[in-house]
Amino acid sequence: MMIVMKQAASEEEIAAVIARVEGAGARAHVIRGEEITVIGAVGDREHIGRLGLDSDPGVDHVVPILKPYKLASSQVRKGERSVLEIGGAKIGGEHFAMIAGPCTVESRDQTLSTARLVRESGAQFFRGGAYKPRTSPYSFQGLGVEGLALLAQAKQETGLPIVTELMDVRDLEAVVEVADVIQVGARNMQNYTLLTEIGRSGCPALIKRGFSSTLEELLMAAEYVMKEGNENVILCERGIRTFETAYRFTLDLMAVPILKEQTHLPVVVDPSHAAGRRDLVLPLSLAAAAIGADGIIVEIHPEPDEAICDGPQALRNDDFPAYFDQVLKAAALAGKTVSADV
């Protein structure tokens, strides 16, 4: 941690900061420039952080040097990328994964026909929501346990690993029974209770970036899960909030290469929610794959016009195979391919 003193800081103020740093058991390195003095504090970061030096007399600001996440950081793996193996599917490193399915599980037919298509097209995971976070309390909130039962059927019939969202810790047990990957929605990215319990469950997690969360906060969310001993975490960029009103969210594709620099965890992109429009799903997916995403999580539906939820952004099932082909070509530009043995 570097403590930058004000230009007008007195010698007494500088000495007082040094004393406080050393009192916390850390070493203080003083660098005197012509205009400003900077004090480097080396030692236990929790102890130093707790001093709250920002508001000490003469202190201009404090610059943290170390990243606050540990288990999620690239360094812990010395630059090697994590490859997760989940229900026979691989994701991460050179392994690209397609995660497809409906926004919401609505019926037996809709679920199973879509799951079969996903399987036949060669995709790696089946996604479907039984619990839906909705901005309005008056909107459809998902089929709940009935939806989980349909997902279990889809899994049994196709063998595809299942990705589904958990919103309420009290549903954890039921969800873990069918989920191969628990999805944490953007609005719950900082629901620390949920993250901790998922960590304890040992079930792999796919964490969506909050729509106004920094990459560091996303990594801290992963850290909450990993701290409990569960290292199977997938990160997901799904669009952030900006001033632009021409689209719902701004898909932040720069997050992909930067996250891959900061963490060993796989990074996927959701091209469905940012635009909320079917016709943008393909171009956004091509860009995501070309920039190096480890996978795509996309919404598809047999008849989007009849969908209970988010129909306008769902690809039609019939269009999915051709879409997937195109995406794989873009992934190949980034040196990625789906594992042959899946």
Place this chain on the structure above:
Amino acid sequence: MMIVMKQAASEEEIAAVIARVEGAGARAHVIRGEEITVIGAVGDREHIGRLGLDSDPGVDHVVPILKPYKLASSQVRKGERSVLEIGGAKIGGEHFAMIAGPCTVESRDQTLSTARLVRESGAQFFRGGAYKPRTSPYSFQGLGVEGLALLAQAKQETGLPIVTELMDVRDLEAVVEVADVIQVGARNMQNYTLLTEIGRSGCPALIKRGFSSTLEELLMAAEYVMKEGNENVILCERGIRTFETAYRFTLDLMAVPILKEQTHLPVVVDPSHAAGRRDLVLPLSLAAAAIGADGIIVEIHPEPDEAICDGPQALRNDDFPAYFDQVLKAAALAGKTVSADV
């Protein structure tokens, strides 16, 4: 809902949209301009919304007309403002309320001495955290039930109503036993499970605006609580995320007059978290009171330098009485005062 057609929309496309609207049991009003046709759809908004007309051929975009919240809207009270009476304190309308206390309950001494000061200064509520949402899993997470016990003591001794945060639905029962107002943190503003359960508990709620949530989303969070029959909701602006890096969050004081136009619920401001600096608490509080906030929720501490959490932003207990005096003068400019009988 107004459906704006593309300039190039064909007559067939216009007719198809009209048919879809009427098929949902709504009336379609067609307005033909020289360049563009607009179709007004009048009827049940849920039904019309579910059609997903945005992605119909020839449709440019859809403009929702009705606000999605109902119970929280100003109209439901015909412009009359809600005055909440909680544990002898009034908030809303002409009643200004000061909510003060430590970020975190740390010890018996710290809690009780601060509560006494808050009482003696004439403030309306005592705040204190037993469960703390922390970005890092490695940070102090609060005293938990032990903290709740200290709050209960403070309440017993001072008679002040207690404001404290709930993060995990499984703690609801324990929290409700001591809390007069349950605080929902910014990161949990869209934790719909939590909101619904607080609604069912009947305990008044103070909901902090998510740091990237629109005012409409904040009102939808209130709606989640109110839909369960619990109308005692206080809204809180605490800073939003912007591109500016000179402060942690940008306190959005415009939210106060706009919220008061949109909702009958009381609106308070938290001046402590946005800047994270003690010296900015007074100017931000003066501005908040002058712009018409119904109250302030502020962090104070007997010895901020020793605080476990957020010390640099806490006012010193000793400075609180003079601070409160100044804030009341600013509130008076907006026609507000604390109730005499409190």
Place this chain on the structure above:
Amino acid sequence: MMIVMKQAASEEEIAAVIARVEGAGARAHVIRGEEITVIGAVGDREHIGRLGLDSDPGVDHVVPILKPYKLASSQVRKGERSVLEIGGAKIGGEHFAMIAGPCTVESRDQTLSTARLVRESGAQFFRGGAYKPRTSPYSFQGLGVEGLALLAQAKQETGLPIVTELMDVRDLEAVVEVADVIQVGARNMQNYTLLTEIGRSGCPALIKRGFSSTLEELLMAAEYVMKEGNENVILCERGIRTFETAYRFTLDLMAVPILKEQTHLPVVVDPSHAAGRRDLVLPLSLAAAAIGADGIIVEIHPEPDEAICDGPQALRNDDFPAYFDQVLKAAALAGKTVSADV
């Protein structure tokens, strides 16, 4: 324009708005819903806009329906895309264009060696700055007329059309003598004087999106140029400002497909400035090309470590040919290629 009345609006207020609309020579269509009345105003938008109906009694808000830009809109070309032909190079439609060169023209050697490389690699335009907008008045501001002379030499020797920035209207004459495309920097996107004069000059323009400008504002900037009879405008996305601090700007690749829906003008992407890092130029360029950009404008330098300006984001000249090859593969996924005859 749709005027949405407040729920509590009286019949008198509704009648008054109708009278005001009709008084401006427009027709008023009244749509009465159960909760809210909406008045559609059809007629001259300037006249209606000038009424300032937003603040009339009983009016909740006003929704503009027509886009404010005309010449730049897709509709004016009935969906056909503009293909610009500039100095033998084509851009737009199926024609992908690579615009490469140094951030700043520094010396004869640097300029000519880079221009030759750009030519040999098959790129379409040579870029180089003689006037540099710098945040600090203490930074190097460009070689000025001397830089223009170097660009003229580069043009003469390679035959490549030149893209260079204009900041001061008083330099227009000198710049037009060498520029085939005048670049308008992000900070000048709403410098209306500059835009108008460039429009009058007849010289093609490349307008960079302001780092906090909406797409509509970018199109209005184009409209300023086009209104003067100059239809040769290229739009450029170069990164917007968001809350994320891990990069300088967030490259908004969604802007590409949305702009191509709204306008017939070519859209290019600048992958150099958002990240400010050489190693991100390739992945960002691949994503830009895959999402359908009509071209890339990229900074290259023979020895980036020695560059006066923005060296860390410049590709090395030696790496440019291989980079360009990769980008063309991504462009091919979006159905684009460079014109054979260039």
Place this chain on the structure above:
Amino acid sequence: MMIVMKQAASEEEIAAVIARVEGAGARAHVIRGEEITVIGAVGDREHIGRLGLDSDPGVDHVVPILKPYKLASSQVRKGERSVLEIGGAKIGGEHFAMIAGPCTVESRDQTLSTARLVRESGAQFFRGGAYKPRTSPYSFQGLGVEGLALLAQAKQETGLPIVTELMDVRDLEAVVEVADVIQVGARNMQNYTLLTEIGRSGCPALIKRGFSSTLEELLMAAEYVMKEGNENVILCERGIRTFETAYRFTLDLMAVPILKEQTHLPVVVDPSHAAGRRDLVLPLSLAAAAIGADGIIVEIHPEPDEAICDGPQALRNDDFPAYFDQVLKAAALAGKTVSADV
């Protein structure tokens, strides 16, 4: 400048950075933590900055320590605040100033009647636009020289100093003849040509913050003017762009206390443009004055419904005296008053 090395940086990489720093004539201080090494570079910041160390092998990132502005910084005045005296009016320090007048100069009557009212109410400056920056090229662009003549009349008749906007450097001479303060609009905040020429003119400047500019960038704009020897600069907060769509801009009142910490220059607030609504002008002005602004620049009009431009946000002339009284009460809370001798 602190150079933070990557955790995996080798000894060679560390040595290379040290050599580069020392090669630029600076001193290198090495701080070795358990996980990370940081190198402090002390010396000429321009030289060190030009090295572009961010992209050197082994470097994680670079933290600038010194502020890039000098003349605008608080330190240059050792904490003393600048009080500008312009045409008999004082602004800065304890001197609050009210700057009022129409958005646009429209006619002799409108201009003179408003100027007289401003004078009689005891305000310090008269504002009015002759050149208007408009998003649309089809909108009214101001009366130009004719408008300047009306401002000259207003000045002659009332003796009030005049604040008016300059957009085109070619109009500088004409504007300086009547202006006591040249206003630089938000869209021109980084029009460096304009800033430099205003600096050379010696005429005081009021610079509006760009709607997505950081405070540091605003101070750099001031620096462009001051570098030319013109120290009479007033800064103006007028609203920034955020994700919130309930208002046009988010008035960032936190900017006021932070700017006053960073610079000795006076800081004023424009309460008219952010909301664009007359009814919000008073509450926003009260908040601005209470938080410590050195003045307010507000739009007023004899008949806002007839205004050519921005009528909905203009206060009615008739309401101005009472408004000003209220604002002064709020300013008094921050220890400010208008100078008696004005």
